[in-house]
Amino acid sequence: MEVSGGDLQRLRQLNSLACLRVLREAAPLTVAELSKRTGLSRASAVEVVADLRERGWVAEVPPAQGAMGRPARRYRFRSDAGHVLGLDIGVHKVLAAITDLNGEVVASGRTSVSPDVPRRERLAAVDRATAACLSMAGLSPRDIWAVAVGTVGVVNRKGRVTTVHSIPDWAGVDLTAHFKAAFDVPVLVANDSKLAALAEQRMGVARDVRDLVYLHVGRRPGAALILDGRLHHGFGGGAGEVGLLEAVRWLGMGEHLEGLPSFAGSPPDQVAGLVFGAARNGDPEAVAAVERYAGDLAVGTAAMVLTLDPELVVLGGGFSRSGDVLLEPVRRALEPLCLRMPELRLSALGENCVVLGAACMAIDEVNALLLSADDPMERARLYD
Amino acid sequence: MEVSGGDLQRLRQLNSLACLRVLREAAPLTVAELSKRTGLSRASAVEVVADLRERGWVAEVPPAQGAMGRPARRYRFRSDAGHVLGLDIGVHKVLAAITDLNGEVVASGRTSVSPDVPRRERLAAVDRATAACLSMAGLSPRDIWAVAVGTVGVVNRKGRVTTVHSIPDWAGVDLTAHFKAAFDVPVLVANDSKLAALAEQRMGVARDVRDLVYLHVGRRPGAALILDGRLHHGFGGGAGEVGLLEAVRWLGMGEHLEGLPSFAGSPPDQVAGLVFGAARNGDPEAVAAVERYAGDLAVGTAAMVLTLDPELVVLGGGFSRSGDVLLEPVRRALEPLCLRMPELRLSALGENCVVLGAACMAIDEVNALLLSADDPMERARLYD
Numbered sequence: 001m002e003v004s005g006g007d008l009q010r011l012r013q014l015n016s017l018a019c020l021r022v023l024r025e026a027a028p029l030t031v032a033e034l035s036k037r038t039g040l041s042r043a044s045a046v047e048v049v050a051d052l053r054e055r056g057w058v059a060e061v062p063p064a065q066g067a068m069g070r071p072a073r074r075y076r077f078r079s080d081a082g083h084v085l086g087l088d089i090g091v092h093k094v095l096a097a098i099t100d101l102n103g104e105v106v107a108s109g110r111t112s113v114s115p116d117v118p119r120r121e122r123l124a125a126v127d128r129a130t131a132a133c134l135s136m137a138g139l140s141p142r143d144i145w146a147v148a149v150g151t152v153g154v155v156n157r158k159g160r161v162t163t164v165h166s167i168p169d170w171a172g173v174d175l176t177a178h179f180k181a182a183f184d185v186p187v188l189v190a191n192d193s194k195l196a197a198l199a200e201q202r203m204g205v206a207r208d209v210r211d212l213v214y215l216h217v218g219r220r221p222g223a224a225l226i227l228d229g230r231l232h233h234g235f236g237g238g239a240g241e242v243g244l245l246e247a248v249r250w251l252g253m254g255e256h257l258e259g260l261p262s263f264a265g266s267p268p269d270q271v272a273g274l275v276f277g278a279a280r281n282g283d284p285e286a287v288a289a290v291e292r293y294a295g296d297l298a299v300g301t302a303a304m305v306l307t308l309d310p311e312l313v314v315l316g317g318g319f320s321r322s323g324d325v326l327l328e329p330v331r332r333a334l335e336p337l338c339l340r341m342p343e344l345r346l347s348a349l350g351e352n353c354v355v356l357g358a359a360c361m362a363i364d365e366v367n368a369l370l371l372s373a374d375d376p377m378e379r380a381r382l383y384d
Numbered sequence: 385m386e387v388s389g390g391d392l393q394r395l396r397q398l399n400s401l402a403c404l405r406v407l408r409e410a411a412p413l414t415v416a417e418l419s420k421r422t423g424l425s426r427a428s429a430v431e432v433v434a435d436l437r438e439r440g441w442v443a444e445v446p447p448a449q450g451a452m453g454r455p456a457r458r459y460r461f462r463s464d465a466g467h468v469l470g471l472d473i474g475v476h477k478v479l480a481a482i483t484d485l486n487g488e489v490v491a492s493g494r495t496s497v498s499p500d501v502p503r504r505e506r507l508a509a510v511d512r513a514t515a516a517c518l519s520m521a522g523l524s525p526r527d528i529w530a531v532a533v534g535t536v537g538v539v540n541r542k543g544r545v546t547t548v549h550s551i552p553d554w555a556g557v558d559l560t561a562h563f564k565a566a567f568d569v570p571v572l573v574a575n576d577s578k579l580a581a582l583a584e585q586r587m588g589v590a591r592d593v594r595d596l597v598y599l600h601v602g603r604r605p606g607a608a609l610i611l612d613g614r615l616h617h618g619f620g621g622g623a624g625e626v627g628l629l630e631a632v633r634w635l636g637m638g639e640h641l642e643g644l645p646s647f648a649g650s651p652p653d654q655v656a657g658l659v660f661g662a663a664r665n666g667d668p669e670a671v672a673a674v675e676r677y678a679g680d681l682a683v684g685t686a687a688m689v690l691t692l693d694p695e696l697v698v699l700g701g702g703f704s705r706s707g708d709v710l711l712e713p714v715r716r717a718l719e720p721l722c723l724r725m726p727e728l729r730l731s732a733l734g735e736n737c738v739v740l741g742a743a744c745m746a747i748d749e750v751n752a753l754l755l756s757a758d759d760p761m762e763r764a765r766l767y768d
Contacts, residue, residue, distance in 0.1 A: 223691075306625045339547065340620040
């Protein structure tokens with residue numbers, strides 16, 4: 001059979017990517033272990049490792065101390081060769097984090113913002129958090145290989161924020177342009193609930209699941225879908241917005257927690273937590289309020305569950321830290337509404353869920369460029 | 385670079401599959417045209433065609449009459465080399481169809497059943513329709529390479545009907561076993577709305593779209609989802625059942641059409657058509673009834689549209705033949721509920737939508753086996 005030069009090139013690239021994938025997921029490996037795990041011949045594995053070392057993607061690991069004789073050489077993926085930046089732009093705060101290429105956080109920072117500040121001030125807070133992370137990590141913008149930005153509001157497929165109910169002066173903001181001014185790398189923008197779902201599927205309680213509905217539950221509920229292992233954006237970027245349908249009862253849901261007379265006068269951004277705390281202590285009025293809230297949450301959730309029949313529903317976001325009082329009422333309200341009750345799990349990622357999801361999205365972008373014409377490693381070498 | 389025997393085998397198979405894919409979609413092609421469309425070298429294309437001819441997948445086409453000189457040889461995919469069987473088991477009828485490997489119908493048959501017959505009788509009707517199609521097509525069961533069965537009710541991932549509201553004695557039926565008794569080939573079972581959606585995406589008004597919500601609208605509404613070009617089954621096979629949620633208003637929807645006093649006494653399976661006809665003629669009571677029906681249909685549809693943000697919604701199923709009176713009321717009711725109004729199109733596949741979708745599903749199964757160890761062409765040759 002005739003085998004073209006193009007065929008060989010493609011085979012070589014597939015073999016290299018297979019080796020990188022195995023190396024990223026494992027402790028340092030010898031060539032023999034790499035050959036076994038990828039199915040490549042030893043000779044091919046030796047050749048691929050040499051090529052990847054030369055490009056800078058792989059490094060040799062010094063033998064363990066006290067090793068006897070001449071141990072086989074071991075190799076690791078250079079996850080510290082590059083970094084990505086993730087942002088979480090919310091109503092009350094901005095979070096930023098810098099991670100290595102395996103998603104390990106090397107620096108993170110959080111700054112508060114007032115809900116009603118104009119665009120200019122919110123962007124200034126974003127810049128301060130970003131600069132702080134670079135400084136703490138000892139990196140410059142040139143060391144960042146991709147940026148992903150999570151934000152409140154619906155984000156269309158072009159990365160523009162189109163619809164926002166929770167903060168003023170944010171619809172239409174061009175976050176891509178804002179970051180491109182400082183970082184000459186791929187910049188991605190997505191709705192915050194979507195990124196939280198992505199983090200959950202990559203590194204959270206949903207990492208063994210292909211289809212899930214993620215409930216981003218806080219003062220303003222959101223939802224996102226992972227289908228067949230991938231984030232579902234929707235044709236206009238607006239997937240997950242079932243809460244906008246009045247019939248599914250999410251529009252007035254927050255009032256059950258924020259409208260209780262006993263808690264009138266509490267700061268609006270704290271009252272829900274206070275109600276959950278009182279419910280935890282058995283206060284009957286608070287317990288009843290949480291039941292009503294859970295009941296409404298269940299209707300919108302059921303609409304999504306009946307539509308998709310997902311394996312799992314994850315409860316995450318700001319209210320998930322009160323999951324111990326919320327989870328069972330939600331389960332009890334949801335079960336009678338479903339044809340097949342999915343698993344229901346609480347997120348364990350806490351308030352970093354969005355910024356970790358942003359890091360995942362940025363790393364996915366880097367992965368897509370590995371060994372291609374736009375390989376960021378090649379560009380980085382130009383600066384050395 | 386070292387290239388293993390396994391690598392060459394895989395390349396050969398990929399090249400053969402690429403050629404088959406191109407041949408199936410095109411009029412008979414010369415080797416030069418095949419080489420150009422697949423990107424293979426001419427030498428590789430010649431070798432692949434020879435191999436596929438020997439296996440029986442490709443045949444030479446006689447030169448056109450009156451062709452001058454010595455025209456280049458042309459080749460076609462032998463879509464008539466095998467056939468598939470599709471079924472549509474409904475409340476009031478059973479449809480069967482036999483198609484070739486490109487989905488062209490060679491025979492089809494329909495038989496009526498009463499809604500309340502026991503399982504045994506419904507299966508007997510299925511067998512009669514199947515036998516009639518084989519007879520009309522001049523084929524025997526051995527000529528059928530895959531069977532796909534559409535049925536009312538929720539079908540789990542194992543092919544068992546689990547939940548049925550519309551007919552008695554059908555939950556738990558093992559349709560796979562029923563067909564395996566007569567056809568020793570892959571047998572697939574799916575909910576009828578899902579197959580209608582599949583047909584729409586493969587050969588209907590949705591063939592240029594990756595994400596769509598299909599509304600299977602008849603006396604009992606159903607829905608199905610195509611996401612990223614593929615049917616979305618759901619973890620338990622129950623995707624699309626949003627109608628079971630009372631809040632989205634599908635449970636009582638039929639009453640708007642079937643409960644009109646002026647039409648009391650009409651046969652239940654005809655009254656909706658009579659109401660649509662009266663609405664078409666401008667009868668105010670009928671027009672109002674259709675508006676109410678459309679309004680309720682829009683709420684359940686909006687729940688799915690807001691969840692998924694699909695590019696397109698298709699209105700199909702029994703009521704689609706009255707689409708001229710139904711479509712605009714549905715559009716008017718749906719638009720205010722959506723964040724981004726999707727396109728709304730009427731199905732043109734008529735009442736064969738399910739059985740055509742079954743044929744698509746069966747052909748997909750045959751495609752998956754092409755050139756593999758279970759290649760049905762190899763087995764067929766044993767009988768020659």
